Amino acid sequence: MNRRAFLQSSSAALAAAQTAPARPVRVGVLGTGNRGTSLTRRMLELGDVAIRAVYDPNPEAQARAQDLVASVGQPKPEGYRGDAASEVWKRLVERDDLDAVIIASPWEYHAPQAVYAMRAGKYPGVEVPVAQTVEQCWELVRTSEETGVPCMMLENWSFRPDNLAVLKMIRAGLLGEIVHCHCAHGNDCVGRTPWYFDRQGNPRWSGFYLMGRNCDQYPTHSLGPVLSWMDIGCGDAFDYVVSMASRSLGINNFFSKTLGPDHPAARRHYSQGDIATSLIKTKKGNTIVVNNDMQLPAPYDNRWRIQGTEGLYCEERNAIYLWRRSPKEHEWEPFPPYMEKFQHEWWKPVSRPGGPSGDQLAQGHGGTDHQVLRHFLRAVRERRPTPIDVYDSVNMSVLIPLSQQSIAQGSQPVKFPDFTGGRWATRKPSFALEGQG
Numbered sequence: 487m488n489r490r491a492f493l494q495s496s497s498a499a500l501a502a503a504q505t506a507p508a509r510p511v512r513v514g515v516l517g518t519g520n521r522g523t524s525l526t527r528r529m530l531e532l533g534d535v536a537i538r539a540v541y542d543p544n545p546e547a548q549a550r551a552q553d554l555v556a557s558v559g560q561p562k563p564e565g566y567r568g569d570a571a572s573e574v575w576k577r578l579v580e581r582d583d584l585d586a587v588i589i590a591s592p593w594e595y596h597a598p599q600a601v602y603a604m605r606a607g608k609y610p611g612v613e614v615p616v617a618q619t620v621e622q623c624w625e626l627v628r629t630s631e632e633t634g635v636p637c638m639m640l641e642n643w644s645f646r647p648d649n650l651a652v653l654k655m656i657r658a659g660l661l662g663e664i665v666h667c668h669c670a671h672g673n674d675c676v677g678r679t680p681w682y683f684d685r686q687g688n689p690r691w692s693g694f695y696l697m698g699r700n701c702d703q704y705p706t707h708s709l710g711p712v713l714s715w716m717d718i719g720c721g722d723a724f725d726y727v728v729s730m731a732s733r734s735l736g737i738n739n740f741f742s743k744t745l746g747p748d749h750p751a752a753r754r755h756y757s758q759g760d761i762a763t764s765l766i767k768t769k770k771g772n773t774i775v776v777n778n779d780m781q782l783p784a785p786y787d788n789r790w791r792i793q794g795t796e797g798l799y800c801e802e803r804n805a806i807y808l809w810r811r812s813p814k815e816h817e818w819e820p821f822p823p824y825m826e827k828f829q830h831e832w833w834k835p836v837s838r839p840g841g842p843s844g845d846q847l848a849q850g851h852g853g854t855d856h857q858v859l860r861h862f863l864r865a866v867r868e869r870r871p872t873p874i875d876v877y878d879s880v881n882m883s884v885l886i887p888l889s890q891q892s893i894a895q896g897s898q899p900v901k902f903p904d905f906t907g908g909r910w911a912t913r914k915p916s917f918a919l920e921g922q923g
């Protein structure tokens with residue numbers, strides 16, 4: 487599905503009506519940079535949310551979020567601030583008037599802040615990825631199991647309308663038995679968006695990761711829909727991975743052309759290869775290719791393709807082929823009619839008095855930011871499990887350290903930890919089941 491069609495479809499979609507809340511969900515936000523601010527805006531548009539407190543070491547980022555909340559008539563949230571090394575954020579988490587904490591801080595803080603939130607009885611809604619190391623993944627799992635507090639990584643691409651329609655088709659058996667999938671995160675965050683480095687070539691917090699390690703740095707947008715398409719954690723599980731990375735030329739080339747060949751950013755050593763490719767084998771014997779492609783000039787793309795014994799879906803072609811169903815044998819047919827027919831109930835147009843407008847709902851990654859937050863906040867409100875649970879969150883994120891290890895060892899296979907302790911074989915799929923409101 488191309489971006490234009492995606493945005494058109496999502497602008498038509500309104501969130502399903504929410505059940506009447508007894509009181510607003512009370513939220514604190516850790517990290518009010520670009521993402522924390524946009525999540526705050528989206529929560530305010532959804533309504534039934536009270537933003538009580540915000541933390542950011544950067545005074546401008548903090549004030550911007552406070553003003554945003556005040557601009558919709560809510561009391562100005564209390565601000566907490568300390569230098570990057572300080573642990574002032576813990577005071578926000580410890581407040582006794584919060585139900586949930588949204589975590590949109592730099593990557594290294596996600597797991598410690600989520601663990602602290604669970605121990606304080608607050609649902610963490612954590613930006614991607616939820617963890618950086620295998621140890622952090624285990625700590626998240628154990629803390630959630632011990633405390634009984636769910637932990638949800640806010641992976642918005644799991645909620646895309648096209649991906650959910652594909653999920654329904656898979657569950658209806660139209661693709662037969664699934665055997666293989668391809669996915670990618672193709673997003674030029676060097677040249678298109680100055681996310682890893684500023685335009686003067688200085689590394690932002692994220693850029694230091696590209697300088698210091700070689701791996702799939704950002705696997706969750708690729709894997710988000712794949713988890714539910716392939717029943718990972720509930721019927722199947724990742725078994726092992728082999729990874730390799732290409733040469734690292736893109737960042738030096740970009741800064742050489744934009745700042746000059748002698749500029750320090752053009753001459754600096756970057757550990758991260760331009761394209762990191764991982765090949766995952768699942769316990770059932772299925773295979774998944776995952777590309778990380780974030781530093782070469784290219785349009786945004788996810789390259790999702792999922793294939794079974796009876797057919798396949800190809801996101802790049804916006805097409806599908808179903809053996810013995812498609813009109814012409816072994817020829818693609820357009821996906822949009824299927825997307826309409828298998829539209830997930832989450833994307834059916836239902837308006838709610840006082841709820842967000844269609845224009846508002848189309849904001850934020852085509853409306854998926856509203857979806858991911860709406861379902862997280864609903865779980866908080868009803869004190870029930872989150873749609874993406876702690877096992878899903880760590881399964882998507884653990885590819886970071888495992889791919890790093892495999893690449894460093896010359897593409898040796900690396901085993902995935904079994905975070906469910908064997909329960910993946912008997913757990914039933916629960917993500918995006920319809921008829922549950």
Ligand SMILES: NC(=O)c1ccc[n+]([C@@H]2O[C@H](COP(=O)([O-])OP(=O)(O)OC[C@H]3O[C@@H](n4cnc5c(N)ncnc54)[C@H](O)[C@@H]3O)[C@@H](O)[C@H]2O)c1
Binds near residue numbers: 520544
């Ligand atoms: N899901 C998506 O589509 C999506 C999109 C963009 C970013 N993200 C994720 O959001 C997170 C934030 O990215 P961003 O683009 O907003 O970065 P950013 O640099 O704009 O914001 C990060 C903010 O965190 C603050 N901060 C620093 N130390 C902190 C700490 N200990 N606790 C809390 N805050 C702290 C910084 O001052 C900054 O304002 C990242 O994890 C990123 O991967 C997700």
